[in-house]
Amino acid sequence: MRHLLSAGDLDVDSACLILDTAAQLASVTDRTVKKFPTLRGRTVVNLFFEDSTRTRISFEIAAKRLSADVINFAAKGSSVSKGESLKDTALTLEAVGADAVVIRHGSSGAPHRLATAGWIQGSVINAGDGTHEHPTQALLDAFTIRHHLRDGTGDLAGVRVAIVGDILHSRVARSNVLLLRTLGAYVTVVAPPTLLPYGVSQWPCAVSYDLDEVLPHVDAVMMLRVQSERMHAAYFPSVNEYSRRYGLDVRRMGLLPPHAIVLHPGPMNRGMEISADVADGERAVMVEQVANGVSIRMAVLYLLLGGMADDGKKEI
Amino acid sequence: MDSARSVVLDAGDIGRAIRRIAHEVVERNKGAADLVLLGIPTRGVFLARRIAAAIESIEGDAVAVGAIDVTLYRDDLRLRPARALEPTAIPTGGIDDKVVVLIDDVLFSGRTVRSALDALNDIGRPRAVQLAALVDRGHRELPIRADYVGKNLPTALAEQVRVRLIEFDDFDEVTIDGGAR
Amino acid sequence: MPQVKTVLRGVRPYGEDPVDIVVAAGVIAEIAAAGSAAGRVIEASGLIALPGFVDIHTHLREPGREDAETVETGSRAAALGGFTAVFAMANTSPVADTAGVVEQVWHLGKATGLVDVFPVGAVTVGLGGEQLAELGAMATSAAQVRMFSDDGKCVHDAAIMRRALEYVKAFDGVIAQHAQEPRLTVDAQMNEGVLSGQLGLTGWPGVAEESIIARDVLLAEHVDSRLHVCHVSTAGSVEVIKWAKSRGIKVTAEVTPHHLLLTEDLVASYDPVYKVNPPLRTSADVTALRAALAAGTIDAIATDHAPHPHEDKDCEWAAAAFGMLGLQTAFSIAVLTMINSGLLDWRALADRMSVRPARIGRAHGHGHELKVGAPANICVVDPGASWVVEPATFASKSRNSPYSGMTLPGKVIHVLKAGKPTVEGGDLAC
Ligand SMILES: [Zn+2]
Numbered sequence: 071m072r073h074l075l076s077a078g079d080l081d082v083d084s085a086c087l088i089l090d091t092a093a094q095l096a097s098v099t100d101r102t103v104k105k106f107p108t109l110r111g112r113t114v115v116n117l118f119f120e121d122s123t124r125t126r127i128s129f130e131i132a133a134k135r136l137s138a139d140v141i142n143f144a145a146k147g148s149s150v151s152k153g154e155s156l157k158d159t160a161l162t163l164e165a166v167g168a169d170a171v172v173i174r175h176g177s178s179g180a181p182h183r184l185a186t187a188g189w190i191q192g193s194v195i196n197a198g199d200g201t202h203e204h205p206t207q208a209l210l211d212a213f214t215i216r217h218h219l220r221d222g223t224g225d226l227a228g229v230r231v232a233i234v235g236d237i238l239h240s241r242v243a244r245s246n247v248l249l250l251r252t253l254g255a256y257v258t259v260v261a262p263p264t265l266l267p268y269g270v271s272q273w274p275c276a277v278s279y280d281l282d283e284v285l286p287h288v289d290a291v292m293m294l295r296v297q298s299e300r301m302h303a304a305y306f307p308s309v310n311e312y313s314r315r316y317g318l319d320v321r322r323m324g325l326l327p328p329h330a331i332v333l334h335p336g337p338m339n340r341g342m343e344i345s346a347d348v349a350d351g352e353r354a355v356m357v358e359q360v361a362n363g364v365s366i367r368m369a370v371l372y373l374l375l376g377g378m379a380d381d382g383k384k385e386i
Numbered sequence: 387m388d389s390a391r392s393v394v395l396d397a398g399d400i401g402r403a404i405r406r407i408a409h410e411v412v413e414r415n416k417g418a419a420d421l422v423l424l425g426i427p428t429r430g431v432f433l434a435r436r437i438a439a440a441i442e443s444i445e446g447d448a449v450a451v452g453a454i455d456v457t458l459y460r461d462d463l464r465l466r467p468a469r470a471l472e473p474t475a476i477p478t479g480g481i482d483d484k485v486v487v488l489i490d491d492v493l494f495s496g497r498t499v500r501s502a503l504d505a506l507n508d509i510g511r512p513r514a515v516q517l518a519a520l521v522d523r524g525h526r527e528l529p530i531r532a533d534y535v536g537k538n539l540p541t542a543l544a545e546q547v548r549v550r551l552i553e554f555d556d557f558d559e560v561t562i563d564g565g566a567r
Numbered sequence: 568m569p570q571v572k573t574v575l576r577g578v579r580p581y582g583e584d585p586v587d588i589v590v591a592a593g594v595i596a597e598i599a600a601a602g603s604a605a606g607r608v609i610e611a612s613g614l615i616a617l618p619g620f621v622d623i624h625t626h627l628r629e630p631g632r633e634d635a636e637t638v639e640t641g642s643r644a645a646a647l648g649g650f651t652a653v654f655a656m657a658n659t660s661p662v663a664d665t666a667g668v669v670e671q672v673w674h675l676g677k678a679t680g681l682v683d684v685f686p687v688g689a690v691t692v693g694l695g696g697e698q699l700a701e702l703g704a705m706a707t708s709a710a711q712v713r714m715f716s717d718d719g720k721c722v723h724d725a726a727i728m729r730r731a732l733e734y735v736k737a738f739d740g741v742i743a744q745h746a747q748e749p750r751l752t753v754d755a756q757m758n759e760g761v762l763s764g765q766l767g768l769t770g771w772p773g774v775a776e777e778s779i780i781a782r783d784v785l786l787a788e789h790v791d792s793r794l795h796v797c798h799v800s801t802a803g804s805v806e807v808i809k810w811a812k813s814r815g816i817k818v819t820a821e822v823t824p825h826h827l828l829l830t831e832d833l834v835a836s837y838d839p840v841y842k843v844n845p846p847l848r849t850s851a852d853v854t855a856l857r858a859a860l861a862a863g864t865i866d867a868i869a870t871d872h873a874p875h876p877h878e879d880k881d882c883e884w885a886a887a888a889f890g891m892l893g894l895q896t897a898f899s900i901a902v903l904t905m906i907n908s909g910l911l912d913w914r915a916l917a918d919r920m921s922v923r924p925a926r927i928g929r930a931h932g933h934g935h936e937l938k939v940g941a942p943a944n945i946c947v948v949d950p951g952a953s954w955v956v957e958p959a960t961f962a963s964k965s966r967n968s969p970y971s972g973m974t975l976p977g978k979v980i981h982v983l984k985a986g987k988p989t990v991e992g993g994d995l996a997c
Binding site for chain 2 (some may be wrong): 071087090091095097101103105106108138142144185372373374376377378
């Protein structure tokens with residue numbers, strides 16, 4: 071394992087290894103000393119070209135619990151529209167000796183570029199790139215689903231998951247479709263046709279425009295955040311219409327099987343894609359998702375940095 | 387290369403060694419109260435359970451037994467690809483003020499035990515820590531010695547000591563493999 | 568004063584039987600039996616003579632982006648690529664939308680003298696798409712502009728496009744359209760397809776090109792004017808052009824070397840060297856484009872040579888500039904895709920790389936049959952040679968070639984422009 075760029079690069083064994091490692095690491099949260107000495111002396115850089123306090127803090131806690139030195143490098147806000155040059159930033163990080171770079175970038179493929187352009191030697195972890203992928207989010211979602219529906223072990227064979235909302239612009243959806251399928255789950259993406267990518271029929275998932283039809287047949291439903299500004303680009307006529315057709319409210323909760331859980335990568339638009347009572351209901355697992363995020367990121371950091379500097383094997 | 391392989395403990399030897407260690411633990415600690423047996427994965431965990439069962443048959447009371455994975459505390463992580471973690475299971479009641487007996491299959495450089503001591507330190511504060519090993523093959527690199535040893539086994543550095551236990555390997559056996567002779 | 572004669576010894580015109588081509592006073596003076604002519608001999612036995620190539624779509628970047636290319640460096644690259652004429656696109660800084668700018672470029676071309684540089688005039692002021700540039704003034708300037716294009720941008724306003732098509736009829740001009748419906752391609756990064764959805768890159772759908780071509784051919788028909796379609800990239804566009812030609816509409820079209828060879832799957836590397844506009848498409852599109860070029864539905868190969876400095880490509884995909892180098896690899900890509908596949912013979916290749924593009928752009932003195940009396944714009948190539956692409960050795964100022972490291976067939980050996988050698992033995996002659 072050298073980099074984590076795409077959920078699609080994980081096979082079922084490597085995905086399960088990350089989930090299992092996270093499960094072992096999750097036990098640390100119950101201890102008084104929440105820290106391991108594992109990555110002492112290693113440097114992890116959080117390189118965030120987009121604001122995401124949640125994801126950055128999650129990675130920061132994860133790295134610190136493994137005793138890594140953490141440098142937060144917020145590249146946003148420091149310059150004009152085009153932003154800081156990715157390359158110049160990378161060269162700086164290389165000069166200070168970053169062992170891993172956790173990168174969040176508005177441009178799809180930026181982590182891939184960082185990993186392959188020869189600018190830096192360290193591991194690259196994709197913390198969300200443009201409308202491409204967000205693999206650690208998918209891993210924590212899979213971890214959460216596995217905990218609730220599969221006793222926290224093994225793969226997700228046969229689990230049925232609906233992913234609902236702005237699939238077109240969602241890196242969370244892309245990573246989840248790939249990872250959940252790899253783990254054996256059946257995924258259905260649900261959205262108005264305008265918010266589905268061209269060629270979605272070729273994705274390893276089913277596609278539906280009708281949420282009511284899908285809900286009775288799933289074990290987990292993942293609601294995606296819908297930016298209201300999409301409305302101005304004519305993806306849907308109005309917030310109200312979107313919410314009526316694709317929002318998860320109490321009535322629709324009644325359509326779900328009793329064991330089904332509700333996930334949301336956050337931050338939520340209460341009243342838009344999810345109603346407040348559903349968001350606060352007992353089948354919503356958003357708080358667990360956040361906690362699991364730390365364990366997953368610890369696992370990824372450990373597996374990337376905990377071994378030889380470069381074992382020459384394929385990227386995870 | 388002529389690689390030799392010889393059995394140094396068979397199933398009966400292993401059973402006797404475990405019973406002897408169990409007796410010694412009870413004798414030294416004047417009973418089994420406050421004992422916590424922690425096996426070091428993988429095979430140390432099975433040995434810990436066997437020793438616990440043996441103590442139970444001697445004393446009549448159940449002994450707290452668990453597992454402590456030391457991977458995250460190892461000092462040789464960067465010499466090999468990252469490895470999978472094994473479960474850590476601390477018995478309810480914890481280890482504070484208990485006598486912890488660490489149990490490993492083979493005592494060699496002592497580095498694993500050093501890691502285990504560090505791991506224990508992050509979990510709690512035992513009253514005392516003791517060490518049991520099925521085989522002590524020598525070649526210590528740290529000032530560590532076992533309190534209970536199944537068999538002292540002088541070896542050459544190039545030789546490999548392999549412990550097989552029925553819970554994991556389908557049969558009980560300790561062998562010495564390899565080493566050019 | 569004795570006339571200086573240059574003899575291309577033993578060369579095979581269009582791959583046919585070997586002859587000596589004797590050049591004097593800028594024209595082909597004689598075509599004699601191989602080995603028979605006297606004069607300054609350039610050994611060319613086994614090599615093929617073709618009319619000098621004409622590139623109707625080149626970005627020479629001067630004025631404004633001399634860090635990427637200049638008329639001089641671009642001319643060198645063109646000559647080495649077998650070209651004797653190039654059309655320099657108008658999207659410079661300042662934009663070539665006045666007689667002054669086109670004359671500047673024209674003079675720079677003259678001064679370098681390696682190829683004839685025909686400036687393309689902008690259709691609208693500043694490429695803004697709103698107000699016609701002074702097309703007549705550019706046409707009557709020293710540069711004698713006949714091709715007008717807002718290339719880089721689409722003349723998307725139908726009324727402006729109609730007026731432009733009408734207006735250039737007065738001086739036999741042609742509007743070269745960069746067909747890209749802007750609203751369908753906001754922030755577009757690559758071909759819209761399954762891959763764009765997977766890579767999370769905003770799609771550039773083929774329909775954005777095809778719908779503009781469809782509109783424009785109907786406008787050209789309505790006002791009976793000449794339309795040229797730049798860098799056709801989809802099978803659908805081919806269908807529209809074929810239909811238009813069958814109706815007698817005065818439309819011509821070009822295809823780039825890269826659209827004849829490369830496909831969108833290269834984008835999965837996120838390496839911006841593959842970022843180009845219009846984007847790399849699918850293998851089905853590549854097949855359709857090759858067939859259309861073979862059939863003559865597409866008239867010409869044009870490079871869309873688009874030099875960019877290193878920093879504009881050494882970055883993340885979205886921040887990178889669109890475009891690829893083309894001048895020094897165009898011939899080899901043509902051999903690879905059209906000759907070696909059997910789709911074109913040498914005479915037909917000469918038609919697509921010289922005759923037709925010269926006619927489209929009214930490049931007088933270029934694109935002539937290799938016969939006695941024709942201007943001696945001649946390219947001599949070795950069809951059997953192969954070479955490894957090393958952008959660092961290019962004459963272009965920029966290095967953004969997508970073919971780096973590839974072994975390509977066919978090599979340009981000698982080039983005569985107006986009878987004077989510009990390239991000899993694969994190197995610049997002066
Ligand atoms: Zn263009």
